[in-house]
Amino acid sequence: MNPYVPILAIGAIGFGFAVFSVAIAFITGPKRYNRAKADAYECGIEPSPSAAGGGRFPVKYFLTAMLFIVFDIEIVFLYPWAVTFDQLGLFGLVEMILFIATVFVAYTYVWRRGGLEWD
Amino acid sequence: MINSKGMVAQLLGQDPGWVIALKGLLIFIFCVVLTIMAVWGERRIVARMQMRLGPNRVGIFGIIQGLADGVKLALKEDLIPKTADKIVFIIAPIISATTCFMAFAVIPLTGEVSFFGHKTVMQLTDLPVGVLYVLAIASVGVYGIVLAGWSSGSTYPLLGGLRSSAQVISYEVAMALSLVAVFIYAGSMSTSDIVVAQDRWWYAVILFPSFAIYCISMVGETNRAPFDLAEAEGELVGGFHTEYSSLKFALFFLAEYINILAVSSLATTLFLGGYRAFPGLGFTETWLGGWFTLFWFFAKVLIFFFVFVWLRGTLPRLRYDQFMQFGWKTLIPVSLAWILIVSTLRVMSDQGAPQYLIFGFAFAVVLIYLVISNYSDNAKAKLATDYKNFTPENPEFPIPISNRTEQVIQIRDEAKK
Amino acid sequence: MIRTALEVGMTKSPEAILFWVLAPLSVLAAIGMLLVKKAVHSALLLAWVMISLAIFYIAQEALFLGIVQIVVYTGAVMMLFLFILMLVGVDSADSLLENIKYLRPIAVTAAIGIGGLLVSLIGRATISHNAYGLSIANQNGNVQGLAQLLFTKYVWAFEVISALLITAALGAMVLAHSNKVRSKFSQRDLSAARFRGKKLAEAAGLPGPGVYALHNAVDVPARLPDGSAAATSISRVLEARGDVLESKQFELQQSEDESSDK
Numbered sequence: 001m002n003p004y005v006p007i008l009a010i011g012a013i014g015f016g017f018a019v020f021s022v023a024i025a026f027i028t029g030p031k032r033y034n035r036a037k038a039d040a041y042e043c044g045i046e047p048s049p050s051a052a053g054g055g056r057f058p059v060k061y062f063l064t065a066m067l068f069i070v071f072d073i074e075i076v077f078l079y080p081w082a083v084t085f086d087q088l089g090l091f092g093l094v095e096m097i098l099f100i101a102t103v104f105v106a107y108t109y110v111w112r113r114g115g116l117e118w119d
Numbered sequence: 120m121i122n123s124k125g126m127v128a129q130l131l132g133q134d135p136g137w138v139i140a141l142k143g144l145l146i147f148i149f150c151v152v153l154t155i156m157a158v159w160g161e162r163r164i165v166a167r168m169q170m171r172l173g174p175n176r177v178g179i180f181g182i183i184q185g186l187a188d189g190v191k192l193a194l195k196e197d198l199i200p201k202t203a204d205k206i207v208f209i210i211a212p213i214i215s216a217t218t219c220f221m222a223f224a225v226i227p228l229t230g231e232v233s234f235f236g237h238k239t240v241m242q243l244t245d246l247p248v249g250v251l252y253v254l255a256i257a258s259v260g261v262y263g264i265v266l267a268g269w270s271s272g273s274t275y276p277l278l279g280g281l282r283s284s285a286q287v288i289s290y291e292v293a294m295a296l297s298l299v300a301v302f303i304y305a306g307s308m309s310t311s312d313i314v315v316a317q318d319r320w321w322y323a324v325i326l327f328p329s330f331a332i333y334c335i336s337m338v339g340e341t342n343r344a345p346f347d348l349a350e351a352e353g354e355l356v357g358g359f360h361t362e363y364s365s366l367k368f369a370l371f372f373l374a375e376y377i378n379i380l381a382v383s384s385l386a387t388t389l390f391l392g393g394y395r396a397f398p399g400l401g402f403t404e405t406w407l408g409g410w411f412t413l414f415w416f417f418a419k420v421l422i423f424f425f426v427f428v429w430l431r432g433t434l435p436r437l438r439y440d441q442f443m444q445f446g447w448k449t450l451i452p453v454s455l456a457w458i459l460i461v462s463t464l465r466v467m468s469d470q471g472a473p474q475y476l477i478f479g480f481a482f483a484v485v486l487i488y489l490v491i492s493n494y495s496d497n498a499k500a501k502l503a504t505d506y507k508n509f510t511p512e513n514p515e516f517p518i519p520i521s522n523r524t525e526q527v528i529q530i531r532d533e534a535k536k
Numbered sequence: 537m538i539r540t541a542l543e544v545g546m547t548k549s550p551e552a553i554l555f556w557v558l559a560p561l562s563v564l565a566a567i568g569m570l571l572v573k574k575a576v577h578s579a580l581l582l583a584w585v586m587i588s589l590a591i592f593y594i595a596q597e598a599l600f601l602g603i604v605q606i607v608v609y610t611g612a613v614m615m616l617f618l619f620i621l622m623l624v625g626v627d628s629a630d631s632l633l634e635n636i637k638y639l640r641p642i643a644v645t646a647a648i649g650i651g652g653l654l655v656s657l658i659g660r661a662t663i664s665h666n667a668y669g670l671s672i673a674n675q676n677g678n679v680q681g682l683a684q685l686l687f688t689k690y691v692w693a694f695e696v697i698s699a700l701l702i703t704a705a706l707g708a709m710v711l712a713h714s715n716k717v718r719s720k721f722s723q724r725d726l727s728a729a730r731f732r733g734k735k736l737a738e739a740a741g742l743p744g745p746g747v748y749a750l751h752n753a754v755d756v757p758a759r760l761p762d763g764s765a766a767a768t769s770i771s772r773v774l775e776a777r778g779d780v781l782e783s784k785q786f787e788l789q790q791s792e793d794e795s796s797d798k
Contacts, residue, residue, distance in 0.1 A: 002550065003128070003131065003132070003244045003245065003246060004244070004594055004595070005136075005139060005244075006131075006134075006139045006142070006143060006224055006243040006244040007221065007224045007243070007244055007588075009139055009140060009143040009243070010143045010146065010147065010215060010221055010223065010224045010243055011220070011221050013143055013144065013220065014147065014216060014217040014218075014219070014220030014221060015213065015217045017151075017216065017220075018212065018217050018370055019213060019214040020211065021216070021366040021367075021369065021370055022209060022367060022370070024366065024367060025193060025194065025195075025197040025365040025366035025367065026197055027195045027780055028193045028797060029193070029194060029195055029197045029365050030194075030195075030196050031196060031216055032196065037196070037198055037200065038199075038200055038201040039200065039201070040200050040271070040272060040273030040274070041200075041265050041273060041361055041362060041364065042273070042274065042275075043276065060712065060713075061281060061285055061559075062708060062711065062712040063708050063709065063712045063713055064285050064288070064289065065288065066704060066705060066707075066708035067447075067705060067708070068288040068289070068291075068292060069608070069704070070701045070704055070705050071292040071296075071451070072292070072295075072607060072608055072699070072748060073701060074476055074698075074701065075183060075292070075295045075296060075299075076604050076607060076608060077250045077300065077686075077694065077697070078152060078299050078458070079248075079251055079302060079308060079679075080298075080679050080682055080683035080686065080687075081601065081683060082299045082302035082303045082462075083302050083306060083307060083308055083683060084306075084307070084679075084680050084681050084683040084684060084687070085302075085303045085462065085465065086465075086469060087680075087684070088683075088688075089464065089466065089469065089470065090466055090470060091687075092687055093462055093463065093466045095687060095691055095694070095695065096462070097459060098698075099693060099694065099695060099697075099698045100455060100458075100459065101124070102695070102698035102699060102701075102702060103698050103701050103702070104455070105702055105704040106704075106705035106706065107451075107452075107705070109702075109705065109706065109709070110705055110708075110709055111448065111700060113589075113709055113713060114534035114562060114713070115709055115713050116443075116444065116447045116448055117440070117444075118439060118440040118443040118444065118454070122619050195733055203575070204576070206577075207576065207577070207580070210580075244598065245598060247600075247677055247678060247679055248599055248600055248603050248678075248679060251600075251604070252603055252605050255606035255607045255610075256606075258606070258607055258610065259587070259606065259610055262583070266580075269576065281692065308679065438723075
């Protein structure tokens with residue numbers, strides 16, 4: 001049997017369960033409408049019309065996400081390299097050291113410029 | 120017995136449809152039941168740590184407390200805030216709950232067993248890129264958090280969702296990097312092959328730094344104490360699921376616990392020899408026709424779970440900036456350095472380098488480490504002496520003098536005007 | 537050559553079913569991505585397109601590529617995409633005003649350029665090349681075969697990618713990072729400043745709102761021991777928003793309260 005069918009199977013089971021739970025809650029739960037219940041939670045004061053900053057995320061997190069992608073791509077290369085490490089030998093090691101060192105330049109630059117400071 | 124790579128994939132390839140369906144269902148039921156038990160277990164254990172009794176009313180020892188909580192949630196009103204984006208608000212918990220089950224598809228739970236007369240292993244499927252698959256599923260799972268935070272249309276969930284997604288992606292990098300050394304040693308990314316490759320030594324022993332980094336980052340990845348900043352009650356109320364009620368909230372709760380079990384299972388598989396017995400007890404692996412290996416697997420997973428609870432009972436929550444800095448400035452560079460050290464040593468021994476060269480390299484690494492740590496210690500010591508200079512005028516309240524303090528006061532006073 | 541390509545390209549029945557179920561869905565999602573009003577919804581639809589692409593890759597036995605597609609595209613790029621949306625504001629629906637001059641010609645040129653690139657790439661990979669077939673390519677395993685090529689024959693391309701990653705990180709820094717005018721104060725600095733401040737009473741921090749009031753809410757000031765309202769107990773943000781309840785009404789009235797206490 002194709003090795004991907006079981007993944008679809010467990011995915012379908014999980015999805016079915018989640019959809020069922022969301023749907024059944026409409027039936028089992030009480031429905032007593034109240035204006036305050038439909039308000040967003042803000043510790044008892046009148047809620048602001050929309051979430052903080054108009055529902056926007058601070059620009060700082062763009063940098064975090066970008067660095068994440070940079071490292072994610074590095075990892076995507078590291079994995080097949082690690083798997084065939086014994087066949088590649090010294091040549092593989094040297095090229096990966098070069099690769100990691102180059103990416104590390106970007107990392108150090110971001111660090112030195114203060115891109116890794118959170119508050 | 121499974122003792123060569125690729126055997127599991129071959130065995131699983133012969134599974135007929137009904138075995139796959141039944142196994143999928145069993146794993147699903149197992150996850151749900153284990154979650155219900157884990158909720159109860161966590162509350163009992165943490166209660167003991169805080170000198171309380173914990174839930175003990177529902178069933179013997181309160182054992183079905185988790186189930187009772189679930190039923191209670193099902194009978195609660197399902198609220199959707201009027202500022203919410205309704206479609207995304209409903210999709211978010213579904214994404215979270217679906218992805219958390221999928222990670223279990225590649226975890227080997229037992230060795231070779233007889234499953235209703237059919238020879239197989241308790242593992243849904245075996246992919247050559249099994250571990251990468253788990254990471255892929257985890258990165259889709261983050262969507263649940265981000266979307267829940269965004270779609271609520273409310274301040275606290277938005278900030279909580281932002282925090283937990285930033286946290287999850289930061290620690291996912293460290294976690295993924297810590298696994299590279301395992302692949303180098305096992306020569307495969309398939310979970311079952313990695314278990315087979317650990318027949319002599321667990322990777323937790325020979326690759327201890329990788330294991331340590333993985334263990335730290337898996338706590339960060341699952342948003343658990345002491346890294347549970349997204350649910351910092353004092354500052355962010357409930358985090359990204361503040362606006363969720365009823366079973367939608369239950370789904371997030373379920374997803375959180377299944378994720379804990381999933382990362383623990385992955386740690387067991389990659390570092391603690393998976394379903395294999397503890398050293399010296401190898402003969403137990405054939406008991407009950409191989410089913411006894413399930414016991415070993417869950418014993419190891421439950422040890423991890425206990426440590427999760429233990430951490431929660433012991434450690435205070437980290438501050439956000441310290442937490443992110445720890446991830447980015449400590450775990451990631453250390454992981455990268457460790458990968459390079461391991462691979463260099465491996466190449467040296469593969470190429471038959473003389474002993475003195477290998478020892479020389481190890482010595483050089485230790486030397487570099489000492490220089491770096493000495494440098495950072497000096498910086499810390501300098502900081503400490505700066506703060507030791509007290510003012511003579513105000514002896515009752517010993518306060519360090521520094522330009523910085525003056526600056527702060529000045530700025531604060533200006534702000535007040 | 538063409539015959540081998542056709543044989544390789546033939547789909548078996550389970551794969552064909554998968555294709556005919558997923559392909560319309562992903563095309564619909566792609567069209568929907570262009571048509572929906574809210575930017576986050578179109579981002580979600582794009583994520584679905586990426587996932588279904590990954591499933592297609594996996595069905596074509598390019599296992600590693602499929603999983604990497606999920607990790608990098610749906611995981612990383614979509615996360616980035618969502619973050620950007622959160623930067624530009626999500627509540628506002630797409631405005632159809634084109635602010636950039638010559639937007640359409642630029643877009644058309646870029647589209648044609650990418651299309652040409654893809655056609656030439658596929659052409660270079662297929663025309664006058666013999667198709668080996670999957671069984672030979674995946675002989676030592678999909679990942680191993682890929683790694684062997686990537687780290688030996690295409691090592692130069694691999695190293696160039698690291699330079700690309702540097703560019704990405706630099707770009708993000710330039711766009712999103714601004715140097716702070718003054719460095720952030722640590723908790724230690726702030727604590728020292730509190731103790732050296734004008735009033736030692738504030739050294740322990742400000743009182744919490746609503747604690748001694750009749751109401752237990754953040755918009756109600758705390759009361760001082762003498763019964764008057766503590767104005768400092770309310771967040772300045774709330775004050776600016778005008779969300780503070782008048783503190784006068786919560787002040788302790790000596791006679792009334794004493795009688796009610798008894």
